[in-house]
Amino acid sequence: MTDNVSAEQLRQFIERIETLEEEKRGLQDNVKDVYAEAKGTGFDVKTMRGIVRLRRMEKHHRDEADALMETYRQALGLH
Template sequence: MSDNVAADQLRLFIERIERLEEEKKGIADDVKDVYLEAKANGYDTKTMRAIVRLRRMEKNARQEADALLETYRSALGLD
């Protein structure tokens, strides 16, 4: 009986993961649609993706990344 319980539990975990993966795919499709809509309205989606990535970062991590980028740009004469 214990093997059946473990097998049932494993099956339930797998099914939950499959449902979540399907939801994740749906959300990814929705995000893609928003970027396509923004592009159709004249926005640069590459820049928008960079902004979204920056907004996910904590302020101090973003400041460190900005400072490092500026240091590298300056070293390469890209100012």
């Protein structure tokens, strides 16, 4: 591979990454707008973020987290 080809390939990778980062920022702004809209209609955004996080988890990981939370609640008398 010549230096020109390597430089061109690198430039193309960098430009693709920059484009994707820009798209990601746009999507993050859209998500932020949806949360703001939900908050405006009375939903609790913190709880919604927790639900979104839980839905991304595999069931067995979610079950483990639930069991651990229950154990900690019991240990602290939070029932």
